[in-house]
Amino acid sequence: MLRSVGAATGNRAGRVRRVTEFVRGLRLWFAPQRVREEGETPDYRFSLANERTFLAWIRTALALIGGGFAVDQFLPGLAWGVRAGMALGLLAAGVLCALRAVNHWVRCERAMRRGEDLPVTRFPTVLSLVVAVVAVVMVVVVLFGWEGGR
Amino acid sequence: MTGPAEAVQERDPGLQPERTRLAWRRTTLACTVVAVLAAKQAVHDETGPAGLIAAALCLLVWLGFLRVAHHRIRTLGGAPRPAPMPVRAALTATLCTIALAAFAVAIVV
Incomplete structure (x- = not known):
């Protein structure tokens, strides 16, 4: 029922539904046995595929965090604010x-x-936009900030 | 333990457990790279007691991830139809990732 409401009306109901979904998902994190209680166990191959997707996202997260380290470590010529800002942005992502x-x-x-x-999600879009913006900022900063720094 | 003949017969033609195992290995490798970056920076910046403690914490986080990955890889290798990943394993992997990020924030700021 909630789903049809979210689809039929505009933003507000959809947002409320998303928040409820998120909170319910959050509860499941800490009560793992409840995941197993409902429904029936799917084909193990689907669960494994889901697990691989999870691992791929974890690798993406690790790559972003590694990028944060790299910005901090390998661009020492930049002003502290720019460097810290970019590093913190990557780490937050x-x-x-x-x-x-x-x-x-x-x-x-x-x-x-x-x-x-x-579940559908627009997270990949948001993430790719953020990465693109950070990349463009880095190119600009490296091209112009470098000359200013030396 | 299943005999070789039985194992061959029950093997998933899509090699799903193997692929998942390799995904865990790749992720462990990525975690190792980030942990090494972190530890290097900690020791490089200030090789006092604080730096050593930070490096030890990195090692601890890495070992935590390694433990989860090792358990999961063993489970995936054991049964022809492995059980789904426990939520605890997913949470631990996520927490290790976030711990490395928190560590990076501490270094940057």
Whole structure:
């Protein structure tokens, strides 16, 4: 029922539904046995595919965090503010990515057990836009900030 | 333990457990790279007691991740139809990732 409401009306109901979904997913993190209680166990191959997706997102998070380290370590010529800002941005993206990985994994697992559609998300779009912006900023800063620094 | 004949017969033609195992290995490798970056920076910046403690913490986080990955890889290798990943394993992997990020924030700031 909630789903049809979210689809029919505009932003507000959809947002409320998303928040409720998120809170319910959050509860599942800390009461893992409840995931197993509902629905029926899906084909093990689907669960393994879901697990691999989770791991791929964790790797993405680790890569972003490694990027944060790299910015801090390998661009010492930059002003502290710019360097710290870019590093913190990458690190925050990494943390978000890790949290989202586990949340999405739980939601997919639950949807498969219940036989529902898999959850859709615009997180990949947001993440790729953020990465693109950071890359452009880095190019600009390296090109112009370098000359200013030396 | 299953005999070789039985194992061959029950093997998943899509090699799903193997692929998942390799995904865990790749992720462990990525975690190792980040942990090494972190430890290097900690020791490089200030080789006092604080730096050593920070490096030891990195090692601890890395060992935690390694433990989860090792357990999961063993589970995946054991059964022809492995059980789904426990939520605890997912949470531990995520927490290790976030711990490395928190560590990086502490270094940057």
